[in-house]
Amino acid sequence: MISFVGAGPGDVDLITVKGRRLLEGADIVIYAGSLVSKAHLDYCKDKCKFYNSAYMTLEEVIEKMVEGEEKGLKVVRLHTGDPTIYGAIKEQMDFLDKKDIQYEVIPGVSSFTAACSAIKSEFTLPSLSQTVILTRIEGRTSVPESEDLEKLASYGASMAIFLSVQQIENVVEKLKRGYKRGDVPIAVVYKATWEDEKILIGTLNDIVDKVKKEGINKTAQILVGDFIDSSYERSKLYDPKFTHEYREAKN
Incomplete structure (x- = not known):
């Protein structure tokens, strides 16, 4: 299984709990080194192999994924922010689809x-x-x-x-x-x-x-x-004069 994981915007504590757990169990981590904090890698196990995708082509990234999958290893593709926004993951997933390799996408804080x-x-x-x-x-x-x-x-x-x-x-x-x-x-x-x-x-x-x-x-x-920086109307959700499913309006 290949796991595309959103690392969040910078602060390492803004990764999801699921993303952190996948990192901790990973055998291979391919990370976007130009944007992802390297402090995330401190949570990986000692024998985990790291590859900085900033120096790699798409084909080289896929090659490492395929190698890991063939050896039965857990591979994490660590992207900055949320991988579904300007993450260039579609082209990676298309390659994996052609090779019939299973993958998942874990969202992150954008x-x-x-x-x-x-x-x-x-x-x-x-x-x-x-x-x-x-x-x-x-x-x-x-x-x-x-x-x-x-x-x-x-x-x-x-x-x-x-x-x-x-x-x-x-x-x-x-x-x-x-x-x-x-x-x-x-x-x-x-x-x-x-x-x-x-x-x-x-x-x-x-x-x-x-x-x-x-x-x-x-x-x-x-x-x-x-x-x-502008004035705005108060939300209806907490307006005492507004009735909704959970609360009656107050006069």
């Missing part, structure tokens, strides 16, 4: 939720936004034209933008055109939950200067929307 927690906010606020858009700007990996950042911003929803801080000027330019205003709140969270985490809060009008001043050009989440 950097977008970790970043929102870091700024002590909530994406979905009544009267402001009930939608969260996860996206990225085009780079070496293309983005469908229908998902251009400017078009997505025009919805006015809360947004979490991955893998894009290196193009912060371009990001902000597109967001301004989409939101049609420059005072939209924005947060850039560098290495959320890591010891060297940095949080920058501003608006579309001033965030570029703040990011450049700090020299942040990778490993950061960009959160955008009025949920960061």
Whole structure:
């Protein structure tokens, strides 16, 4: 069995209990060394073999998986955050399907939720936004034209933008055109939950200067929307005048 495991955003304690148990029992761990904290490997047994996928091709990763499976070993493919978001796991699973090798996917805490927690906010606020858009700007990996950042911003929803801080000027330019205003709140969270985490809060009008001043050009989440700093309506869930399945309204 091959186990794709989400390691979480940085803090090793944010891996799931199931993910930690799989690591502890693994014979082989193939980890995303450019993003996953190596402290996770301290929980593995002494004879566990480690492979850093940052230096490997897809074919080399699959080769190690197949070798482990043929020897009856437990293999963990350790991804950063949640493996189902920008994890490039589909192409790995397709290879395993062709070879009739069984696998499982263990979810993890994503950097977008970790970043929102870091700024002590909530994406979905009544009267402001009930939608969260996860996206990225085009780079070496293309983005469908229908998902251009400017078009997505025009919805006015809360947004979490991955893998894009290196193009912060371009990001902000597109967001301004989409939101049609420059005072939209924005947060850039560098290495959320890591010891060297940095949080920058501003608006579309001033965030570029703040990011450049700090020299942040990778490993950061960009959160955008009025949920960061605006008034909102109280939730109906705990409103004393609201009746639901578990509680009657109070006059």
